[in-house]
Amino acid sequence: MDYYEFWQAVIKEIATAPANEERRIVTFHDPRQYAGALSQWKSLKPSRPGLRKVKISPLIRAFVVPAASAVNLMHKYAGALTIEEDLRIQIHSSAASPTTRKTSHYLPWGVKAIRAPQAWSRSTGVHIKIGVIDTGADFLHPDLKASLASGVNLLHRGILPLDDNGHGTHIAGTLAAAGGTRGMMGVAPRSLIYPVKAFDHTGSAYVSDIVLGIDWCVQNRIDLINMSFGMKTRSKALHDVVVKAYRAGIPIIASSGNDGKRGGDYPARYSETIAVGAIDNKRRVASFSNRGSYIDVYGPGENVPSCWPKEGYREMSGTSMATSHVTGAAALLLALCPGLTPRQLKLLLRRTSSPLRLRKGQRRAALGGGAVDAMRLLRARTRVRRIAAGEGPASTG
Template sequence: MRVHALPKGSVVTEKGIPWGVKHIQAPQVWNRTTGHRVKVGVIDTGVDFTHPDLRHSLERGINLLHRMALPQDDNGHGTHISGTIAAANELQGMIGVAPRALIHPIKAFDHNGTAFVSDIILGIEWCVHNQMDVVNMSFGMKTKSRSLLNAVNNAYRSGILIVASSGNDGSIGTIDYPAHYTKTIAVGATNQQSRIASFTNRSSLIDIYAPGDRIVSAWLRGKHREMSGTSMATSHVTGAIALLLSLKPGLTPGQIKSIIKRSAKPLRNSRKAPRMAGELNVKRMIKAADLL
C-alpha cells in the first residue's frame, strides 16, 4: 500500500487560505460551520505534533508501528493531509477546509510512505472503536483484498464514511483500492482550471473530484510544502464532510455520499461524458443538505 502523492514539490512560504480551500468555496460557509469537534481519523504517516498550524486541531491518535510512541510523522505526507483538512493558524500559517475539526492521526505508514494492508485494517478498526465521524485514506494499491473490503464495509455499517484517493497513474477505466470499493467516497483530482488533473486515475467509480494539483499545506518542522496527487484531493473532500457533519451530525454515510455527488459542480469537459462525477463545491453541498 502506498500514499498517493507525486514526488515532493518545493518548500514554500505562502500563507493564508490555499487556492484549493478557496476553490471549493469553504470560506463562504465558515459563518455557519467550521467543522467544530468533528472527529476525523487520518490513516497515514502520522502528523507533526509540533506544527503551529495544527496544534489546535490534534488529538492523540495511535502509532500502529510503535504502539508506545506518539504517531509522529517521519515522512510529511500525513502532516500535509491533516493541514488541508483542519489547519487553523490564521496569523502566521494556513487555514484548512474545516479549521475546528479534530484530527486523530493513525500512523500505519513508515517513513517511505508504505504500509501493510493488515495495519490499514487495524487503523480502520481503531477508527470504528473510537467513533470517528469520517476517515481519510489518501493511499491505495492495485490488488483487491477481501479483508480490507470487510473492514471498509464494517466502518460504513457503523456510520463511518471512508474517503479514499483514486491513484496517480493517469489510468482511464480503473482506480486503486480501497477507492474502488463502493462503500467509500472515491476521489479524483482537478487543477486550478477545474480540469481533471493529468495524473488522476479515473473511471465511472469516481464519486467526486477536488483540487489536487500544486496544493500548499503543512510540512515537517513547521514548514509548508506544495504537493500534487489524488491524496491532496481526498483531504479537501474529508474537510468538506467535517463541515457537513458539524452542521448535520446525524447524517448516514449513504446520505453524505449522495449529498456530495448531487451538489457537485459539473466539470468543464464533462459534456462529453454526462455520467461523469463533478467537482466538490462546499457552498452547494451545504445548500443541498439544508433541503433534506
C-alpha cells in the first residue's frame, strides 16, 4: 500500500470538505498496514495541518476521515480496509425536571432501594476508577468535588470535560456523589469518576467518539465503564472496541433504551456488555424501559434525583439512570474483588438480583434479570468462583 498516496487523498478531501461533512471509520485489517499508515500520518501531520482533524483509535486500528475520501479509499484499497458510516448516537433519558427536596444528608430513593447504605460498612468503592462516557461533569458541584478526576474531552482536546448538558453530571451524582451530611450521597461515594466527554450539549455523539472514549479508558486502565446511551443500528467498529475492553478485563455497563419494547439498543445488545433496564419505586419494570431476556439486571430509573450543573439537583427518568445505579453497585464489589472478569461480574449481578414485581400479564422469564441489590452482591463475593462456573445460585439476604 502506498501510504503517502493514501494520506494525500484524505488531505485533498479535508481541504474542500465542509465543517459538518459526514465522516467514515476506516479500519485496517492488517496490523502492519495500520502501523505503516500511522507512521506516515505522524510524519505528514506537522506540514499538513488538515491531518490534525483525523482521529485515530489504536485499539481497533482505525482512522476517522471525511466521507468523500473514504469512498475513494474503498475503491482503491477494498481488500485491506473496512469502511463504515460514522453514525450518531443519543443519551438515554427523559427531560430533566427541577427538584426542590432539601439535600441535607440526602439519600435518593434509588440509592436506598438497592441497599447501598447497608453495604458501605463493607465497601464504598474506594480506588475504583469509573469511566463515564457521557456529556462531561460539573467539576464545581460541591457533592462531586472529591469524586472527579480530570478525564478527557474528546470534542475539544486539552479542555476540561465540562458538562454543557446535565446528563453526565446526573450520572456522576448517582454513581459517586459524596456530599456527606450536607449534600447528596451516591452509590459508591469513594470511587473516582473519570468523565469522558463524547456527547455535545444536545446529548448527541458520533460512534467514533464512543470508540475513542472506550479506547481511552482501556489505555488509561479504567476499572469500569458506564455507557448510558444507545442506537438502533449495529456498528462493527463499536463492537470491536467493546470486545477489546472485554478482553482487557474492563466491564462495560450499558443502558438498554427507553422505547418500552422487547429488544433494545446497541451497545447493550452486545453480549460483551452488561445490559440494564429500569424499574420504578415499586420494583416494577418502568413503562418506558426496554425489556427482554438479554437484560442482565434492572436498576432504579424513574424520577431519579441527582446532581445537576451549577450546584443544582434534578429528577430524570430513563435506563441511563438505572445504569448508573448498577455501575455503582459493581464498583462496590470490584473494590473488594479487583480481579473479577467482566463475565464473572455479569453472572454475579444476574444471580444476586432480587425478583421483580410483575405487572398484569407479564412473565418473569420475558423480562430478563432482576433488580440490582448491593448487599446480596457483596455477600456473594466469597462464592465468586462457584457462581462464575455456573454451579449454583448465590446466597440471598
